[in-house]
Amino acid sequence: MQVHRPAKDKPKGSAGKTAAARAAAEQKTGSLFSSYAARVKIQPRSVRGRYDNLRIAALVITQLVFFGLPWLMWNGRQAVLFDLDARKFHLFGAVLWPQDFVYLAGLLVFCALTLFFVTAVAGRVWCGYSCPQTVYTEIFLWIEAKLEGDGPRRRKLDDAPWSWHKLRVRGTKHVLWVLFALFTGFTLIGYFAPIRDLPMQIIHLELGPWQWFWFLFYAFALWGNAGFLREQVCTHMCPYARFQGAMFDKDTMIVTYDKERGDPRGSRSKKADPAALGLGSCIDCGLCVEVCPTGIDIRDGLQYQCISCAACIDVCNGVMDKMGYARGLIRYATENALTNHLDSKATAKRILRPRVLIYGLILLVLAGALVGSLVSRNTLRVDIIRDRGALSGIAENGDIENTYTLNLMNTSERPLVLDLGVTGMPELRIDGQTRIEVPATSNRMVPLAIHLPPTTTERPGSHNIEITVTPVPQEGEEDTGAKPRREGTVYMVPR
Structure with missing residues (x-):
């Protein structure tokens, strides 16, 4: 299904001839032939239509989300902030810690399965409408078209000798590209540092080394990829273009040309009868090549x-409308639908094949598991760290003493008051403060000393105990009875 057209098979229309001539001029190496074809710079012609409107809508939505999310506030803080220094990820009301890495792994698996699902159903629509490379290339092309004109005018400017006009137009274009790329890099680091503080930090050159690196690196990469590499990223650098063929089959929705209706191709007047001329619906205008990015x-x-x-x-x-022919010479269709002349209803039934249904079921289960786990997770986490350097000791009053460190992690948006307790042996008690307050979305390390009277009748050696941490209900709250527990061990010295 994957066909790479050699340079000699360029279409006979004006666009194909132009591309072939430009390629021939750039491939003069002095040898009999060249093993690698030189790149022909593509200057696509702009187009208007239903699918172009969908691309613009996808562009606007994705960029509103990307540029707008860091500026949203939630409970007096940035709503979306991946605070690497504090090792906390804020996602609106949820606060994720390094211990929540499983959610990141689940999200990555979900995204991969979503990509497989979408590709199996509709091919590379992600690439055509929402991929950052496509979106930013569209933005850069829009800036270029406003300054230099549509595709044919840009090609003419490419071939023109350098002049003050060409220098001024190209210079302005690159200034606007760089400014947009810098703003995009600024927004990127705004997801990892408070974005409202970044403008003054940049003005006073107070960013950290890693912030400077990613700010400038991302801006430079965007300027290079969207301004110069463009389609080369999609065809040579992106692995998705290579392995997507393994996810295609004859019932995958793709952009396809109806050869049975369109061939033989040939130009004709609008009033001519193509059947009388022995021609198909394709007038061989080459515009489909000129608009292809x-x-x-x-x-x-x-x-x-x-x-x-x-x-x-x-x-x-648009060409079919002008010629008075039916639309759909080039359309979204499956290979089976095109070969077997299936209608839309029959095509939809074949699209919902077992592989697609399995992908969809797995996605629903995984999404439900992730959402359910996030909603039901305990907002209080307790880790008990034992000093491995000493099993036990003797306190000043003669008690047998064991020491621990409690790591209390509050993932909620409100402070927690906690009561500490210990069970498992008679006369076991905590020496010191037993009520601890942990601020909202923070953690606190608490030293804990557990004492046992020297007169205990328990045998020497190690004994299992339970350290309990109980949230105290605040005013207006009900006691949920939640008592997170972690097992510990008490070591006793021989009598």
Whole structure:
């Protein structure tokens, strides 16, 4: 299903001839042939249509989320903040700690399965509508088009000699690209440091070394990928383009050209009857090639460079409207639907095949498990650390003393008051304070000394005990009876 079109098979339309001529000019190496074709810079023509509107909507939504989330506040703090210094991740009302790494692993598995599910159903629609590389390339192309014009005008400017006009336009373009890239890098580090403090820290050069690195590195990478590499990232650097073929089958929805209806291709007047001329619906205008951001000809079949952006569908539908032909010469369809002439209802039934249903079921179960675990998790965590250097000791009053360190972790948005207790042996008691307060979304290390009278009748050696930590109900709250417990050990010296 994956076909790579050689350079000699360029379409006969104007777009194909232009690309072939440019490639030939750039491949003159003085040898009989070149093993590697030189890259032809792609300047896609802009297009308007239903799928272009969907891409713009996806672009606006994703960028509103990316640029807006760090500025939202929640209970007097940043709503989304991955505070690496404090080792706390704030996600609105949830506070995650390093011990919650399992949720990150579950989220990554969920994202991978979602990608498999979407690819099995609709091919590379993620690449065409929501991938950051696609989104930022669209933004950079929009800036470029506003300054330099549409695709043909940009190609003409590329071939023109350097002049004051070309220098001014290109310089302005790069200034705007760099400013946008810097703002994107600023927003990125705003997820890992309080974003409201960052402007003054940048002005006064007070960022830390790692913050400077990621701020400038991400801006530079965005400027290079979206401004220069563009489709090369999708076709050569992104692994998804390579392994997506393993997830495709004949019932995967892809962008496809209807050869049976479109061929033989050929130009004709609007009033001409294609049947009388022995031609199909394709007028061989080459516009589907000119609007393609990866520079392929969809009429040559499915190719791994296709990112399913549907720009060729929009432009082809516009041509069909002008010619008075039915739309859909290029459309979203499955290979089975195209070969067997299936209607939309039959196609939908085949899309909901066992693999898709299994992916969907696993996603539902995993999402339910993650959400349920987050909702029901205990907001108080207790870790007991024993001093391994000494088993026990004798206190000043003669008691047998064992020492521990309690790590009390409060993951809720309110402070907790905790009562400490110990059970498991008669006359066992805690020496010192037994009521502890832990501030909201923080942890506290508490030293704990457990005493046993020297007159105890218990045998020497080790004994299992339970250290209890009980939340005290605050005003207006009910006692939930929650008593997180952790087992400990008391060591006794021989009598």
